[in-house]
Amino acid sequence: MNPEEDMSDHPTKGNIKFVTSNEHKFLELQEIFRNSGINLEWIRRKYEEIQGEGTEEISLDSARKITHEINGRFFLEDTGLYIDALNGFPGPYSSYVAGTIGNTGILKLIQGLDRSCRFLTVITYFDGHEFFQFDGMLRGSISKEIRGKGGFGYDPIFIPDGQSITLAEMDIETKSSISHRSLAAQRFISHLMGSR
């Protein structure tokens, strides 16, 4: 099947482009989509993001700006960690914060504070005509120390509610059965199935 063919009558068949510079994200979502018979194509590139408080708005703005640069249907994914006692920090700047103060910095900041937090993933999909957004949330708490070798980013300090281990201590199947990213992806996949 020619992946450049118009897929509008076959929404779950053929390639969907995932635009991200983050290999971890691509591998995680590739696995989830493969189970639904959808092949992801990795467009490995960065894109412009505006500063702002709303992940949905930031992601939609980014997607709009690259529609003319990507041939065919594509999506973006943005995930943030929001810590209640820190007014939502690091939120939309989770990637920058991970690369500067990192998990060690988050553990220092949370000392003596309530450790409640949530992960929020927003997927913005452009089907060639319209934009759609899907989100997934996972509530949890910041661990006392860095634990586990799996996952990436803040996974080693995030304990999902109802669990006793961090996301980085779980095998990938367990993580994917509960994660924010997986939940957003499942909503996206349901949309693709429903629009068949």
Added chain:
Amino acid sequence: MNPEEDMSDHPTKGNIKFVTSNEHKFLELQEIFRNSGINLEWIRRKYEEIQGEGTEEISLDSARKITHEINGRFFLEDTGLYIDALNGFPGPYSSYVAGTIGNTGILKLIQGLDRSCRFLTVITYFDGHEFFQFDGMLRGSISKEIRGKGGFGYDPIFIPDGQSITLAEMDIETKSSISHRSLAAQRFISHLMGSR
């Protein structure tokens, strides 16, 4: 004199518009410019900023996007605190970080680390034809505790090199004689004088 008149032959006369939503910044720069006989007009509004590591690039991008919305010559000002031991954090996200974890958060993060840091101000000026940028840097260290009532933002935790008090403990004249913002402004004013 009509402030809407073409000022290209009188670069230090008439109004220059300062686009900022931050009243503290306007008042500080208004004072500095007044001493040079230049009247600042406050355009109180927010503007879009992209995410990125380079303050110059972010500021120039913002200025380009609003040239068609501002009548006449204008400038933007962006200031960041860069902490060496935290890989430059909070850097371009200084405003967001101040509004979430604040000075208390910075003091927690710096515990046990080298406290060296710098303030960097970038001014981007559009004269109606071209863009110009002027910067000002102030090196210092993060104080052990929050001290002083003056200034704003990170001033109460910033001790300039060679000083024993924070920027927030100084009177405004002393602060303006050494500050990053003042230095960038002086370079800007010299440019205006030189282009007369």
